[in-house]
Amino acid sequence: MVNTLNESSPERLRDVATYAEALAEHKEREARLQEETDDADVEERPDDLPDGVPAKATITIEEINDNRYSYWQWREGDKIRSQYKGSVNPDK
Template identity: 35%
Template sequence: MSEGEKPTPPADLEDDLSEALEALSKRDPETIDAVATYVSELAAWAESTSESKYPDGVPERATVSKTEIAGTTYRYYQWRDGDEIRSETVALD
């Protein structure tokens, strides 16, 4: 994309998503930024609640967050075990 050229949405989107993105492209920059923030948070939520396999010893009730450190992405699992808070960190491939 060259400077001043409108970005092209991914080609493999469903028609209703393409229409929504086209409508969004006509909004002011502040609205687009707010939607971008929401969509990023929505993606993080969807990934954290998706059907993912928990490591051995980590209960399915554990809270899962994802972070990137020095180019490596990690999943951080945290849960309560009685009076203690336990955690496990797993590097993603």
């Protein structure tokens, strides 16, 4: 590899450097996502978990117009997914 790089033009070396940097960032991101998945302490599927919602999902509560709502929320790759769970009663 060293010999090939030594024989390359400056333009080719810049292209290789750009590609190598992008590849390194991609691999670091994949490793972080895998580590997040490995770190998830999921033992059992909760009884009230609906179909299509993974066991690693957590409950998020949001307030909209003085009303509180809960959602199942989980990560799929680099996206956050949500599914409505229900209204939250503040008296409970």
